Amino acid sequence: MQVKETQNDGLKRGYQFTLPAADLAAAVDAKLKEAQPEVEMKGFRKGKVPMAMLKKQFGPRIMGEAMQDAIDGALRDHLEQSGDRPATQPKVEMENGEGWKEGDDVVVNVTYETLPSIPEVDLSALTLEKLTVPAEEAAVAEALQNLAKSAQSFEDRKKGTKSKSGDQVVIDFKGFVDGEAFEGGEAEDYPLVLGSNSFIPGFEDQLVGVKADEEVKVEVKFPEEYGAPHLAGKDATFECKIKAVKAPKEAELDDELAKKFGAEDLDGLKKQIGERLEAEYAGAARAVMKRSLLDQLDAAVKFDLPPSLVEAEAAQIAHQLWHEENPEVTDHNHDAIEPTDEHKSLAERRVRLGLLLAEIGQKAEVTVSDQEMTQAVLRAARQYPGQERQFFEFIQQNQAAQQQLRAPIFEDKVVDLIAEKAKVEEKTVTKEELEKAVEALDEL
Known part of the structure; x- marks a missing residue:
């Protein structure tokens, strides 16, 4: 040859x-x-x-x-x-x-x-700030109150009392469009919380002020984008019989409430809440530190980038952002989307950092274990309830899909490796200060 x-x-x-x-x-x-x-x-x-x-x-x-x-x-x-x-x-x-x-x-x-030659980076020269937020008593108390609301029950109001927003009304109802009853528009003993917005717009508002044993006609219009095409945009009448009007009753903050959420007692539940809050804060703080780390790497290292990778990444970014701005379009039957200079700049950053992290990870022999992949597949499968088996088979047969799950795990492990070698200063901040730091990430 x-x-x-x-x-x-x-x-x-x-x-x-x-x-x-x-x-x-x-x-x-x-x-x-x-x-x-x-x-x-x-x-x-x-x-x-x-x-x-x-x-x-x-x-x-x-x-x-x-x-x-x-x-x-x-x-x-x-x-x-x-x-x-x-x-x-x-x-x-x-x-x-x-x-x-x-x-x-x-x-x-x-x-x-060809992939470029990537220069060495002195990871010890990076300086990172690790934010920590303790779970304050006020935050734990607020979370407890929210749990109590989620565990609330309802008890009958005094006979003849009118319903208020937040009350639960137990109703029988039957819906009609153009004078004809329609499938799925009928139920008995349905517990509806007024103000929950679980029914079509305007329905719940017309049940504020009703009393038990009353019969009420509710006049509404189905939204134009309603899921059932034969009902979308149609005027409808619902004949409702009010069986009961119930007032909300928050659960007591006691050991019984704690047991409902898997804790032995109220102190145990407070501890669980504190640990969950601190885990959430730690996740947010890690995102802030990771952005700083990537910004420093991006500024420290420059090298030629394969045009094909940049073009493909820019096209993907433009396509993704277009769909975020046009959520009503769920397929790909639309005009070609031309990447802007901003898309291309972001693509260059992503490709540069992707190649750099891959190089650092390869030299450090960072790998993604089978157990880590299995956990990633299980997490992803939860997004497809009832179709988990088909999802597993798809992943097994699709190398590109496997890589999509493996890539973020590999990246996070490389980021952790870099953070271990960088100079890290821990700083205790308030929840509000952490929230501002997280909000700033979206502005960049």
Whole structure:
């Protein structure tokens, strides 16, 4: 195999591989001889089929296999010798493909962008601030009150008392559109909390001020974007019978409430809440520290970036942000989205940091264990209730999906590694100060 360089511009590389016809023919003969002992053909004993007949019968297919093996082997040898690491799959084109015939040399053009040489970073020169927030009594008390509200019960109001927002009304109802009852518009003994916005807009408002044993007609209009197309935008009437009006009653802050949430007593529940709050604060503080770490790395290291990676990342960013701004579009049947300079700048940062973290992690032999991957898959599967099995099968069969789950785990482990080598100063701050620091992340 002859190799000739055709391009060497920045990170772009181009090579022409020439496979002599004699070498290709020898490879075909070798494959046929290897297969000959197992070949059976009418009129011949097993293993006794003449080479000429084998070549006529299987030659074209074997020729294609030999050609592909030779090209793959040549590219593999070239990459090992040159030390190049292609940023994406190399583009391989046969120059004389259309007019090629047996007996001709095979000429192949290979182009790719190589990953850049990434400079060393003095991680000990990084200075990081680790924010810590203790769980204050006021925050624990607020969380306790919220738990009490979530565990609230309802008790009957005095007979004849009118309902208020926040009350629970127990109702029988039947809905009509254009004078006809519709499927799914009927229920009995339905407990509806007024102000919960669990029914279509306007429904609950018309039940404020009702009393038990009353019958009320509720006039509403289904939203234009309602999930059932045959009801969307339609006027509707609901005949409601009020069975009971109940007042909310918050749970008492006592040991019984604690037991409902898995604690032995109220003190145990307070401790659990404090630990949960501090874990939430720690997660937010880590995000702040990680941003600082990445900002410092981005400022400290500059190197050439493969244009194809930057372009692909910019396109992905533009597409993602467009869908966030247009949530009503759930498919990809829309006009092409052209990345802006801002998208390209963000893409350059992401690609640079991704390559840098990958380099640091590789040199430090950072790996993602099978157990960590299993936990990641289980967490992701919770987003698809009832379809967990299909999700597992999809992940098993899809290398790209596996990489999407593995990448953030690997990145976090590399970030932890860098933080261990950097200068870290712990600083105790208030919850409000931490919230401001987190809000600032979105402004950058």
